[in-house]
Amino acid sequence: MNWIAIGVTLKLAMLTALLLVVIGLPIAYWVSFSRWRWKFLVESVVALPLVLPPTVMGFYILVAIGPHSPFGRLYTDLVGHPLPFTFEGLLIASVLYSLPFAVQPxxxxxxxxxxxLIEASWTLGVSRAGTxxxxxxxxxxxxxxxxxxxxxxxxLGEFGVVLMVGGNIEGVTRTVSIDIYDEVQALNYAGAAMTALFLLAVSYLILLSVYAMNRKVWAVWPQK
Amino acid sequence: MAAEMTVDITKTFPSGFTLRARLAISLGPSTVLILFGPSGSGKTTILRCLAGLERPEEGRIRFISRTWFDAEQAIDVPPQERGVGYMSQDYSLFPTYSVAGNIGFGLGGLTADEKQRRVAESLTLLKLQGLEQLTPSQLSGGQQQRVALARAIARHPQLLLLDEPLSALDTPTRLRLQGELRHLLKHLAIPSIVVTHDWGEALALGDQMAVIGAGRVLQVGTPQEVFNRPNGEEVARIVGIETALQGRVRESVEGLATVEVAGVILHALAGDEVGPDVFVCIRAEDVVLAHGSAGTTSARNQLRGSVVDISSMGALVKVGLDCGFPLSAIVTRSAVEDLHLSLGMPLTASIKAGAVHLVPRRDAAFTA
Structure with missing residues (x-):
C-alpha cells in the first residue's frame, strides 16, 4: 500500500471539504433564499460537475489556471510558479469538482x-446574518x-480531474486512485488490490455514517 | 400618549387579489385594535405589511412619527428596526432553543444581566416559571402560545402584532386564554393589533375594530358600534352578529345565566368562566317575532318592544326593535306581510336561551 499517496489523498480531501463549507454555505444560502427568477442558471452551473466527464472539467480547469490565463498569470506573478501540477492547483480543481456535493445538501x-421561523427572528430584531x-x-x-x-x-475517489490538473507527482499530486492505476499499469495487482480495498472500505464507512446519521436530508440518492 | 398610525397600501397578488387598505387610527397606550374579516380578506397581509415582512407595491405606512414604508420615497424599514412584537398564527417557536432561549433570542444587544432580567420578567408575566428549560415540542398548545407572547414582549416593543393568537387552540383553552390575553394586553400598556375572524374574540379583546373585506377596510369603530350598526350589507354579512350589548351577569345557576341588559333581564346559557361583565350577542335570525304574547313556548326570553325600523335585504327583511335596548330581527318577506308590520307597532320578540351568546370581558372599562 502506498502510504504517501494515501496521505496526499486524505490531506486533499480534508482541505477540499473544509474549503467547500466556507465557499458552499454562502452559495447554498443564495440558492435557497434568492427569489431571482433566473436563479436556475446558477443552480445548473453548480450542478455541472455531476454530469461533465472529469476530463472535460479537468481540461477547462487546466486552461483556466494555466500560465496563459489572466488568473494563472496573476498567480504566477504573485507566487513565483504556475498552478498546474501543484497541490494548490489540485485543491482548486477538487473544490470545483465537488461543489455540487456540498452545495446541494x-x-x-x-x-x-x-x-x-426566519421571519420571527427578523421581527425579534436579529439581523439576516445573525439569523x-x-x-x-x-x-x-x-x-x-x-x-x-x-x-x-x-x-477521495476522483481520478480524471486529478490526472488532468495535478499530474502524477509522488508526494505532491499522486492520489490513491492514480496510484492504483499506476500499479495496474505495472502489473502489480497485489499492490493495487490493497489500495483499492482501502479506498472501498473508507468510502463505504463514510457513506454508512451519512445514511445512519441522516435519513431525511438529501444524500447521494434522490429522496423517495 | 396616543400613537398615530396611518396605513394606505396597495398590493396585488399573482391570483389577481388586490389589497387596498386605508386606515388612520389613534392607538392609546393599551388600545387593542382588531382586524376582523373572513379568511382571504387580506387581514393577515395587512399585519405582515405592518411587521415589514411583506412589501406593498404602493402607498405608505406611518407609525407615530416614523415612516415605515413609503413607495414613492423608496423607504422600507426592515422588520428588525420597526420595534414591533410579532406573533404568527402558528407561534413559530424555535425548535432548537429552550423556552428561555426562545424568549431571550432577540435580546442579543443587552448585557447578560439585563437579558436575564428581561427573560425572567416575561416568564413571570406569562406564568411560565418552571418551564424555562423545556423545548417547544414538550409544551401544550396553550403554553406554546404563552411562550410566543413572552418572546414578542421581551424586547419591549412599541406595538404588538398578533395574528389569530388563539386560533390554534382547542375551544376550552381558547376561552380561558381569551380573558388572560385581554388582561395582559391591558396590563402591558403597549398598543396592539390583533387579527381574528372570530366575533367572540373581537368582542372579548378589542377596543377598536376594523372590518376587512375583499382587501379593503370597510368600517372602523368600537366593536359594539360595528356589530350593532354596520355601515352596509357587506359589513353586516361579515360580522354575522346583529346585536351585541353590554350586560352584567346577575346569577349563574346550573349552566343557565341571568343577565341584565339596560334594565331588561335575559336568560342565556353560561360557559365555565362567565362574567360579571359580558357582551350579550344575539343573531338576528334567532329572534322570533309575534303579536301580543307569544304564549307558553320553550323560548326562555320573551321581550316586549316596538318596531323602530324595517329594511329590506332581498328575500329577507331586517326589523329593528326597541325592547329597552336595540334588537335586530331578520324575518322573511311573507312574515312581514302576515304580521302586518309597521313602524311603532308593539311586538313580542322570543329568543331561546341557547341563542343568547355571552362573551366574557374581564375589565369593566367598556369604551362605547
Whole structure:
C-alpha cells in the first residue's frame, strides 16, 4: 500500500471539504433564499460537475489556471510558479469538482427551515446574518455534515480531474486512485488490490455514517 | 400618549387579489385594535405589511412619527428596526432553543444581566416559571402560545402584532386564554393589533375594530358600534352578529345565566368562566317575532318592544326593535306581510336561551 499517496489523498480531501463549507454555505444560502427568477442558471452551473466527464472539467480547469490565463498569470506573478501540477492547483480543481456535493445538501437543508421561523427572528430584531448563524445553521447541522462528508468522499475517489490538473507527482499530486492505476499499469495487482480495498472500505464507512446519521436530508440518492 | 398610525397600501397578488387598505387610527397606550374579516380578506397581509415582512407595491405606512414604508420615497424599514412584537398564527417557536432561549433570542444587544432580567420578567408575566428549560415540542398548545407572547414582549416593543393568537387552540383553552390575553394586553400598556375572524374574540379583546373585506377596510369603530350598526350589507354579512350589548351577569345557576341588559333581564346559557361583565350577542335570525304574547313556548326570553325600523335585504327583511335596548330581527318577506308590520307597532320578540351568546370581558372599562 502506498502510504504517501494515501496521505496526499486524505490531506486533499480534508482541505477540499473544509474549503467547500466556507465557499458552499454562502452559495447554498443564495440558492435557497434568492427569489431571482433566473436563479436556475446558477443552480445548473453548480450542478455541472455531476454530469461533465472529469476530463472535460479537468481540461477547462487546466486552461483556466494555466500560465496563459489572466488568473494563472496573476498567480504566477504573485507566487513565483504556475498552478498546474501543484497541490494548490489540485485543491482548486477538487473544490470545483465537488461543489455540487456540498452545495446541494446545504441548500436542501436550508430549504427545510420554515420561513416563518426566519421571519420571527427578523421581527425579534436579529439581523439576516445573525439569523443565519443563530437559527438556520443550527437547524441545518445534518445537511452541513452530509455535504462535508460527501465532498470529502467524492474527493477521495476522483481520478480524471486529478490526472488532468495535478499530474502524477509522488508526494505532491499522486492520489490513491492514480496510484492504483499506476500499479495496474505495472502489473502489480497485489499492490493495487490493497489500495483499492482501502479506498472501498473508507468510502463505504463514510457513506454508512451519512445514511445512519441522516435519513431525511438529501444524500447521494434522490429522496423517495 | 396616543400613537398615530396611518396605513394606505396597495398590493396585488399573482391570483389577481388586490389589497387596498386605508386606515388612520389613534392607538392609546393599551388600545387593542382588531382586524376582523373572513379568511382571504387580506387581514393577515395587512399585519405582515405592518411587521415589514411583506412589501406593498404602493402607498405608505406611518407609525407615530416614523415612516415605515413609503413607495414613492423608496423607504422600507426592515422588520428588525420597526420595534414591533410579532406573533404568527402558528407561534413559530424555535425548535432548537429552550423556552428561555426562545424568549431571550432577540435580546442579543443587552448585557447578560439585563437579558436575564428581561427573560425572567416575561416568564413571570406569562406564568411560565418552571418551564424555562423545556423545548417547544414538550409544551401544550396553550403554553406554546404563552411562550410566543413572552418572546414578542421581551424586547419591549412599541406595538404588538398578533395574528389569530388563539386560533390554534382547542375551544376550552381558547376561552380561558381569551380573558388572560385581554388582561395582559391591558396590563402591558403597549398598543396592539390583533387579527381574528372570530366575533367572540373581537368582542372579548378589542377596543377598536376594523372590518376587512375583499382587501379593503370597510368600517372602523368600537366593536359594539360595528356589530350593532354596520355601515352596509357587506359589513353586516361579515360580522354575522346583529346585536351585541353590554350586560352584567346577575346569577349563574346550573349552566343557565341571568343577565341584565339596560334594565331588561335575559336568560342565556353560561360557559365555565362567565362574567360579571359580558357582551350579550344575539343573531338576528334567532329572534322570533309575534303579536301580543307569544304564549307558553320553550323560548326562555320573551321581550316586549316596538318596531323602530324595517329594511329590506332581498328575500329577507331586517326589523329593528326597541325592547329597552336595540334588537335586530331578520324575518322573511311573507312574515312581514302576515304580521302586518309597521313602524311603532308593539311586538313580542322570543329568543331561546341557547341563542343568547355571552362573551366574557374581564375589565369593566367598556369604551362605547
Amino acid at each position: 446545504f441548500a436542501a437543508a436550508f430549504d427545510q427551515v420554515d420561513r416563518r 443565519f448563524f443563530k437559527l438556520i445553521l443550527p437547524m441545518s447541522v445534518a445537511g452541513v455534515v452530509t455535504g462535508f462528508v460527501l465532498s470529502f468522499a467524492h474527493t
